[in-house]
Amino acid sequence: MALKSFIEVHTSSHFPIQNLPYGVFKPEPGSVARPGVAIGDCVLDLSVIAAAGLFNGPILNNSDCFNEPNLNKLLALGRPAWKEARATLQKLLSSTEPSLRDNESLRQKSLIPLSDVEMVLPIAIGDYTDFFSSLHHAKNCGTIFRGPQNPIPPNWFHLPIAYHGRASSIVISGTDITRPRGQGPPAGNSPPPFGPSVKLDFELEMAAIVGPGNELGKPVDVNEAADHIFGLVLMNDWSARDIQAWEYVPLGPFLGKSFGTTISPWIVTLEALEPFSCEAPKQDPHPLPYLAEKISKNYDISLEVQIKPAGQDDSHVVTKSNFNNLYWTLTQQLAHHTINGCNLRPGDLLGTGTISGPEPESYGCLLELTWNGQKQLSLNGTPRKFLEDGDEVIISGVSKGNGYNIGFGTCSGKIVPSPP
């Protein structure tokens, strides 16, 4: 019999008892942020559950990890603690368990409608890395930026390419994004044009949240890398293509990216995603031994991006993709990241890179969808090459199970004009 909660959860909900994603929230503006899990239309306040002594397993019964303004302490504890927390919470919320179900005052204190709370960044992010793991995205970008001859750089099939991103400008879903100003590529011998970006884009990504880190100088084995990953969020790696195109040679993207990166508030754990794991693509050439893993896993997560132009009531789907379009796995990314001895820390964010599929309808950014502005999209009649002020971009993600969804909710942000 399927696990069921005493809390009513609609079958279309992203947050059934099988999911229990972690976030950090303020019950009301100005109150202290604390961890919670989403269940149906509510959030369960884990600081209240901890105070009530209901985390009674051997690892968590004396832990203060639920009295923190972020999840970093829980992340540092590792998979045994995460499994214990999940088991405790699934039992507590199940339809057959009376301890919370029949305690009205505790229910009142601990269960808060999602519509009433303010979600904040769930983690303190020490470092943010962005990979480049979709072959289709690499091929399309290479073709657009460097031409159709050898669009994919020769290293791409040998290692999961990545760059360091900017941690300070990572924001929670719902935060407005200010259109960046900057230099674009000059025409001929003119000076570079300067002003608000005219090629503002989104990038459909997901990101892994690092759990226990590793010591500087001590790489993580690829077959143990999964134990260092707590879960996944949706991510929009906003990109200014004009700024990026002019600045990125030879040291990579910088101001074309660092003005903002949005993540979704709910971290879906690898445990919850396990029923949706699937085989990763066969890799040819065979990866070097440090990247060759015994089990190479992807996840079947349907992804979708919608744009809602200013003043319109409806948003319009501009692309549909799937996490399983990634060539390099999360565990390969993490093992590669540490092979040189680089230390990861709990709460580090590892973006997958733009998740484009093979078909034009599954491309993960406007650069690809409009082929760098050569074509335009129609948002129910409104044309779009790149993002306009007032556009809201909404990413959603869900794994559809038998009678339930494991969903990520949404990751959204609206473009506001550059400062004068």
Next chain:
Amino acid sequence: MALKSFIEVHTSSHFPIQNLPYGVFKPEPGSVARPGVAIGDCVLDLSVIAAAGLFNGPILNNSDCFNEPNLNKLLALGRPAWKEARATLQKLLSSTEPSLRDNESLRQKSLIPLSDVEMVLPIAIGDYTDFFSSLHHAKNCGTIFRGPQNPIPPNWFHLPIAYHGRASSIVISGTDITRPRGQGPPAGNSPPPFGPSVKLDFELEMAAIVGPGNELGKPVDVNEAADHIFGLVLMNDWSARDIQAWEYVPLGPFLGKSFGTTISPWIVTLEALEPFSCEAPKQDPHPLPYLAEKISKNYDISLEVQIKPAGQDDSHVVTKSNFNNLYWTLTQQLAHHTINGCNLRPGDLLGTGTISGPEPESYGCLLELTWNGQKQLSLNGTPRKFLEDGDEVIISGVSKGNGYNIGFGTCSGKIVPSPP
């Protein structure tokens, strides 16, 4: 009459009363880290000075910024607080002021020999950015990696190029550096070679420590950027040239850098460096308005790198350069960094990039000094193309004034072998 301390300071010392650089130290192993300033051969414990009520100016008299394990709170307070702290400490340590000079028990508690203390990272670094601001370095690297035709990328003269670095692996001077493993460039159609880097290098750099940050979406004006910089440290941006050469197209340096970056323990303030400010090089083409500053400042800081091979008693000077070899100023770097709205935070680290001068004896890394291993250096008879296990690299920096030095001490690290 020159300012003089009641503490004896040798004329060759890097730390006279005119300097007073800030660091964070543990008086003994296991004790709590706290801020201090260096004076002669001692460190003055600022937590003790604060507890004694001697920070009695209007800004700092109730501040707890000296009871912190890092300087971030002091950094956030901004220049008025820094000026007040400097005035308080210069008076307290001066030969004519009795309050500390004549209080033996307070002297005992607050003044500790440098040789007895353990220095730790002085700041919690949210984000680390590395620029590329020496024209000579850009030209040499471009020639080596991409050939003598147009070695300098076309954007170089229009903007201070930079990339995001890895914050987690920044370590304090004296920390061993583990030789990274990784992939190097393949020969022909062979798979990429994998193993310990065979082209391990140092990079002679300095780095600015950010004081007050800026809000996301609100750029810092170039003419106000100096108020966002607390001071400077020496930096060694260790680089694995084989890993870097293979991975860096198209997203920039990643594992070739992220295995470790060393900074010196003492932050020399811009106030202390002011007597050594000098005119920055004339820029042609004239920079865009957002980078055009009323006063364009460099600093005259003599820099030197020595290598001490394993088992040898002596270290050997391999290069001598100067901070004033930089083309882009610190303030231009900071203004550029924020022009897109990117937010800086107190404690962020902005590396200058390798500081190479025009002459071969002033090149800032082995890549340039040995022209990518085509020639070799002689360390008193011992040949070197790249760093060997056991090599210690020691960077020092000093501004020589009239009868005193403003020095940075040293920034050192020793190479230890890769894990098996």
